[in-house]
Amino acid sequence: MSSVKQVQVTFDCASPERVARFWCEVLGYVAPPPPEGFGSWDEYHASLPPEQRDTWFAASDPTGAGPRFYFQRVPEGKTAKNRVHIDVRAGTGLVGAERLAVLEAECARLVALGAVHLKTLYADDENESCINMQDIEGNEFCLD
Structure with missing residues (x-):
């Protein structure tokens, strides 16, 4: 039997740090x-030639429980629906109107950050x- 492996989710994108x-x-x-x-990411990026700036960035669960998200710059834009997407489990354990209210509130928060409903x-x-x-x-991702 094989051991459980850690998982990293990788995003191809245009602006890794922003995403x-x-x-x-x-x-x-x-x-x-x-x-x-370097005292900041801005200071680090300023030290690089323009073509080497913002080529990657990462996001990690501070508890260590969730997967690391890695973002890498690619030259092409997104052209089709994702084959894999993230489910953000905002309503776990909730049902009916209570669940919908929590999902709608989280949707509004994320739209304010630039997401699209x-x-x-x-x-x-x-x-x-x-x-x-x-x-x-x-x-694409889902609030679930």
Whole structure:
């Protein structure tokens, strides 16, 4: 039997630091400290040639329980629906109107950060409510 491995979720994007900081706000994650010898990320980026600035960034769960998110700059833009997406479990354990109210409040918070509300899927006989959204670069995710 193989051992459990740690998982990192990697995002291809145009602006790694911007997208990483968005996800830090969404999940309560933290950004890494600047590289050794630099007082800030801005100071570090200023030391690099322009083409080497903002090529990667990361966001980590400060408790160590969740996966690390890694953001890497790629030249091409997003062109199709994600095959894998993040479910942000904002309504875990809640049902009905109480769940929907929590999801809508979290949706409003994330829209203020630059996310896009795509569609609210309301509860039916089989499923509880969830909200489909996009992050600041168009990557789909759900509030669940």
